[in-house]
Amino acid sequence: MTSESRHVPVMLQRCLDLLAPALERPGAVVVDCTLGLGGHSEALLTRFPEARLIGLDRDKEALRLSGERLAPFGDRATLVHAIYADLAEALDGLRIRTVQGVLFDLGVSSMQLDEADRGFAYAQDAPLDMRMDQTTGISAAEVLNTYAPGELVRILRQYGEEKQAKRIVSAVVREREKEPFTNSARLVELIRDSLPQAAKRTGGNPAKRTFQALRIEVNGELSGLERAIPAAVDRIAVGGRIAVLSYHSLEDRLVKQVFAAGATSTAPPGLPVVPEKYQPKLKLLTRGAELPTEEEIAENRRAAPARCRGVERIREAKL
DSSP states (O other): OOHHHHOOOTTHHHHHHHHHHHHSSTTOEEEETTOTTSHHHHHHHHHOTTOEEEEEESOHHHHHHHHHHHGGGGGGEEEEEOOGGGHHHHHHHTTOOOEEEEEEEOSOOHHHHHOGGGOOOTTSOOBSOOOSSTTSSOOHHHHHHHSOHHHHHHHHHHHHOOTTHHHHHHHHHHHHHHSOOOBHHHHHHHHHHHSOHHHHTSSSOTTHHHHHHHHHHHHTHHHHHHHHHHHHHHHEEEEEEEEEEEOSHHHHHHHHHHHHHHTSOOOOTTOSSOOGGGSOSEEEOSSSOBOOOHHHHHHOGGGTTOEEEEEEEOSOSOO
16 A cells, blocks of 8 residues: 555645745745655645755654655655654754744554554554554553553553543553553453443543553653654744644643743733843744544544644744
């Protein structure tokens, strides 16, 4: 299966429109911080023929497939094996100080969900891996089998917003003493058996919150995002723009906080004239988080939880 057939970019037109005023300038540089299978990047290079693209991804297989997809664009596309938390380091390595556009499409890529042996999807049995970069780090199975019960409860509550965290963790600890966890089906069954009937009737698959929590822990997603969004704000030039697609409330809340802080004056109250250094550095381009259309969700069910936010850099100086 080709990368084109496996990946339908989420909210593609809206992302392109948000970034357009910054990328229509000759010599513009745009960073796709979550390259995946290259759908957004291909569209960016096509719509903005004078732009250069830097694509980051921690998944080497994604880099290989997207490299094939973007090969027709030649040296206009530069792909880097890196996580979005290392955005600043990646740009420094390319001797690029500022860029005109940055795009984040957070969450799990279509390829990772579709490949059973990656262990991201709770709907099919697979090894409990969940590493986006399979060359480094610990797997979800290792988290389940080795973390202290209190730490597992914290992860499920904080990263999965799972109200039944204690029930699930008690069952995990009991079962892992009998036999370590290796595959997803056993975990899904355990979660179903652990939850009260009322909890199973709402919110879709009862395992989804636990799987989300494990994935975030394994890949350090939120701690990486806490570094990446401020780094993106720091590296865009005046007039540059950032577009972010989030897929759960934890991601969206973090993005919202950084953008709102940058778009707010830091002046002490009561000043008759606000000095330049206190004035907002960002302008919000979206009113709250924008949602995909019903038509898009009908065509691509994975777009349903997406939330889009955009900002423009309007002043010099770091935040």
